[in-house]
């Protein structure tokens with residue numbers, strides 16, 4: 001094995017859907033945004049209580065950079081937007097835009113670039129939802145962030 005073959009290429013992930021600037025990014029691209037740290041504990045249904053330290057930008061900042069296609073002047077217009085986050089193994093979750101928007105839930109959800117001081121470049125970023133008691137939304141190896149603004153009440 002040559003010395004370089006042990007170095008995995010950086011994983012890439014997409015930011016797509018109802019955004020003005022869709023992108024295919026690497027973890028290194030996230031480091032251009034302001035980075036936050038979070039120390040989290042969560043309970044896994046199968047492996048018990050886990051503790052991790054994460055670093056990365058706010059998910060809000062990542063998606064705001066992509067430019068969700070709502071009317072920024074109308075707060076109500078943001079309420080129909082969802083964010084689908086998917087890992088390379090198909091594990092996924094959906095958040096609402098309002099959950100992370102500073103005008104609404106303002107949850108400090110991160111898209112981590114490091115876990116426990118280990119860079120996530122070869123694996124892809126990890127979703128970090130510090131307020132969650134359960135670990136299931138801490139999706140590792142994120143391959144896709146999809147913004148979807150089609151959610152309106154039936155009949156509206």
Ligand SMILES: Nc1nc2c(c(=O)[nH]1)N[C@H]1C(S)=C(S)[C@@H](COP(=O)(O)O)O[C@H]1N2
Pocket residue numbers: 043044045050051087088089091134135136137138139140141
């Ligand atoms: N991609 C991916 N991320 C995932 C999961 C998964 O199955 N796939 N399981 C989740 C669950 S249920 C838990 S409890 C945590 C466990 O994280 P840890 O083993 O790194 O502590 O990862 C979460 N992230």
Ligand SMILES: [Mo]
Pocket residue numbers: 043044045046047135136
């Ligand atoms: Mo879990």
